[in-house]
Amino acid sequence: MNKKLMFLALATIGFAGCNGGFKQGDGGMLYNIHTSKGGAKLKEGDFVSLNMILKTDKDSILNNSYDSGAPIYSPMPKVQTKGDIVSGLSLLGEGDSATIKVSVDSLRKNGQQVPPTFKGKYLVYIVKIEKVIAKGALNEKVFQDRVMQYINGQKDALKAKEPAKIDAYFAAHKDLKFTKTASGLNYVITTPGSGPNVAPHDTAIINYTLRLTTGKVIETSEKAVAVKEKMSINPMNPYQPIPVVIGEGRVVKGWDEGFQLFNKGTKAVMVIPSSLGYGDQGSQQMQPYTPLVFEVELVNIKHPDPNAPKPAAPQMPMQMPTTAPATK
Numbered sequence: 380m381n382k383k384l385m386f387l388a389l390a391t392i393g394f395a396g397c398n399g400g401f402k403q404g405d406g407g408m409l410y411n412i413h414t415s416k417g418g419a420k421l422k423e424g425d426f427v428s429l430n431m432i433l434k435t436d437k438d439s440i441l442n443n444s445y446d447s448g449a450p451i452y453s454p455m456p457k458v459q460t461k462g463d464i465v466s467g468l469s470l471l472g473e474g475d476s477a478t479i480k481v482s483v484d485s486l487r488k489n490g491q492q493v494p495p496t497f498k499g500k501y502l503v504y505i506v507k508i509e510k511v512i513a514k515g516a517l518n519e520k521v522f523q524d525r526v527m528q529y530i531n532g533q534k535d536a537l538k539a540k541e542p543a544k545i546d547a548y549f550a551a552h553k554d555l556k557f558t559k560t561a562s563g564l565n566y567v568i569t570t571p572g573s574g575p576n577v578a579p580h581d582t583a584i585i586n587y588t589l590r591l592t593t594g595k596v597i598e599t600s601e602k603a604v605a606v607k608e609k610m611s612i613n614p615m616n617p618y619q620p621i622p623v624v625i626g627e628g629r630v631v632k633g634w635d636e637g638f639q640l641f642n643k644g645t646k647a648v649m650v651i652p653s654s655l656g657y658g659d660q661g662s663q664q665m666q667p668y669t670p671l672v673f674e675v676e677l678v679n680i681k682h683p684d685p686n687a688p689k690p691a692a693p694q695m696p697m698q699m700p701t702t703a704p705a706t707k
Contacts, residue, residue, distance in 0.1 A: 404470075406462020406489075407482030409501070416474035421511060425455040426526045427468070428510035428533070436480070436501040441611065446595045448544070449537055449666040450509045452530060460489040464504055473511040479504045534659060537668040541653060545670050548592040548650060555648060564636055565650040570676075572644030577680055579626030583638045584679040586620050590672040592650075597664055620678045631656050633671070641677045649673045 401409040421427055428450045433442040444451050458465045463486065467479030480501040486493050493502070512525050545565075549557065557565040577583050588599040596608040602618035623630055625638045633651030641647060651671040653659070661667040 401478075401480065404462060405466060406460060406485045408462035408467055408485075409480040410467050410470060410477055412470065412475065412477045414474065414476040414507075416472060418472035418474065419511075419513065420472050421455050421469050421508070422513070423455055423457050424514040426452070426510075426512040426514070426522075426529075427455050427508060428452050428529070429468075430507045430509060432505045434503060434505070435497070436499040436503055439609075446591060446593060447666040447669065448540065449533060452533075460486060460491055463491065464502075467504065468506065468508075471506070471508050473508055476507040477505075479506065534667045537666060538659070541668045541670055544592045545650060545652065548670075548672060551594075557648075557650065560636065562632070562636060562655060563652045564633055564655055566637055566640060566647055568641070568645055568647045570644070570646035572642040572646075572677060574642045574644075575680075576640065576642045577625050577638045577677070578682075579639070580683045581625055582622045582681040582683070583625050583641075583677055584620045584622055584681065585638070586676040586678060588674040590674070592670055592672055620676075622681070631671075633673075637673075638675075638677065641675075643677055643680050645675075645677045647675055647677075649675065 400411045402411070404410050430444045430450045431442075432440070432445065434440050455468065456465055458469070460466075462482055464479060464481055467477070467481070471477055480503040483493055483497065483500060483502055486502070510529060512522070512529060514522055517525075549555075549565075555567045555569075557567045559565050586600050588601065588604050589597045591597065596604065596610065599605050599608070599610070600618060600621055602612070602616075605612055605618070623634065623638070626635055628635065631651065633649060633655035636655070637647075637649045637651070649672070651673065653668045653670055656671045657665050657667070657669065659667045661669060665671075
């Protein structure tokens with residue numbers, strides 16, 4: 380199975396739901412099943428595709444799979460602690476939906492990870508089970524073939540939707556006059572810079588904010604943006620411009636091309652199609668065929684030292700720089 384699938388066993392944050400109608404489960408868990416189709420319930424080893432909205436019990440949204448336009452894929456993991464999210468999911472089958480409140484105290488008592496800055500009684504998950512492929516007695520090859528057939532079908536659907544997502548962004552930002560390059564990169568310079576453009580092998584010092592075409596912020600190097608967008612703030616994050624080597628395949632193609640169009644002081648918006656981003660595989664934060672919107676500022680340009688020793692190993696290719704999410 381694709382290693383980039385999101386595993387529910389790693390989920391450590393939750394979503395707050397309704398106040399009434401909850402039943403008591405094991406380990407302090409509360410659950411409210413909104414829709415039940417009466418099908419077989421999830422079992423360990425089954426493949427599940429689901430949508431999940433993540434919130435604190437104070438109604439602060441932390442994550443929402445609907446933003447990416449595609450569900451989460453995962454093998455159904457083993458229950459780690461009575462009353463954990465996997466326990467709640469085992470009450471559901473294909474087509475079912477529920478709000479599941481997981482007791483933070485219970486998780487902590489059993490040694491499960493909880494965000495250290497989390498303040499609240501529950502981690503609460505609002506989930507909709509979109510698809511289940513039961514493992515049952517299927518041999519591994521047959522099971523994996525069925526899973527990949529489903530995933531590839533979902534990818535094809537995402538690919539077909541990508542142009543409409545980009546067009547919707549342009550329609551919502553008619554004040555920005557984008558230029559489209561031969562590769563498909565769209566960019567607009569909102570504040571001109573001065574001096575020579577970035578050249579291959581230069582290090583661009585940049586501030587950036589990554590958004591989906593819906594406007595949702597995924598990452599930023601600027602604390603003011605993180606606070607404005609109500610992102611959770613990591614005190615270990617310096618929130619400062621980052622250095623990026625351009626033209627050596629160390630970042631996504633859209634950055635390698637785009638920054639060579641800019642000079643020092645430039646502020647710009649780049650709309651990067653998936654062919655110049657994370658492609659048909661996506662990333663930990665991105666579904667396949669996801670177009671990216673970058674608001675960037677080129678703070679400075681550093682030229683390579685011709686006398687400097689060559690690095691022993693290159694940076695990991697095709698990876699955007701990441702920042703931990705931001706808290707007031």
